[in-house]
Amino acid sequence: MRHKIRAAVFAVLLALLVALGIFLGVWFFGADYSAFDALVKEEEAIPGLESGISPQGLCPLPEGCGYRFAMSGYIKGEPSRIYLFGGKEPKYITLYEGKEEISTHFGGITCTEKHLVVASGKKLVRIPLAEALEAENGGAVAVKDSFEVAGFRSVAYCYYSGGMLYAGEFYRPGNYETDQSHHIAVADGETNFGIVYAYSADEDATGGVGSTTPEYAISVREQVQGFAVWKGGIALSTSYGLPDSRLFFYKNPLGGEPQGNLNGVPLYVLGTSGLTSTVDMPCMSEEIFEKEGRIYILFESKSNQYKQFVRRQIGEVLSLEIK
16 A cells, blocks of 8 residues: 555656656747847847846946946845946946945936936936046945935836936836826726836936926836837836846827826826837846937846846847837
């Protein structure tokens, strides 16, 4: 009798191991990204991965400054970092307020004419670009000023374009909630759960904005990690965890009639009716930006805390042509 019980237990365990082996085989080798691979090209290696950085934000830097990109990220137990890379040897800096280096989760990063702006908790903080460029590798730069984005539990990403500074939030039910007023019913029956606020940028004003009251708001879908806007369109990078990422392209509604208002602020809505195309991508896409007809994409998938579990480790900034 005992022999039969042991045999049955062994058979069950063997079946579980076979099922697990099949699942892992399909997980790691069954995904097909050939369509995505045909669209993209590698731009620059992501810096700091060997040091444990988890990449979050990406933006272009002005021509002639010696670097192509700035990247924000965090390392558990250490101050968050900004990397400058592409062109000169990569370097990183940390930021401090008062006497304390900032260790909060850095989200997105963007560059205005004179400043680097970083999403840090509920705030956008900024430092002079010239000081970042002049700092030594591993040096610390003092925060010049900041402002808190009202109504956000945290700022996930930011973007600068056409004299406007954008700040956006990330939504995922259960662990990344947003204010109920930000849950906007879309005309096609869907619901958007996140908001991007647009502020009139002013390099000489406190916080880099003429007013902390937004000029307008944009309603976006859930799980947005990055936002890019240009004359012809708007793109959203969406991801969370191990499932595939997606890139959504929309017609640019800005400048037309708003679809409503959010607490007195004009509101534009990105819904299916304005969606022009989508691109499926490997997991853990982060911030994006548009430059000269291309979308540049940052990934977190080769960071130390995730690289053992993902289907595709991406250690380079990738770009694709907007069509």
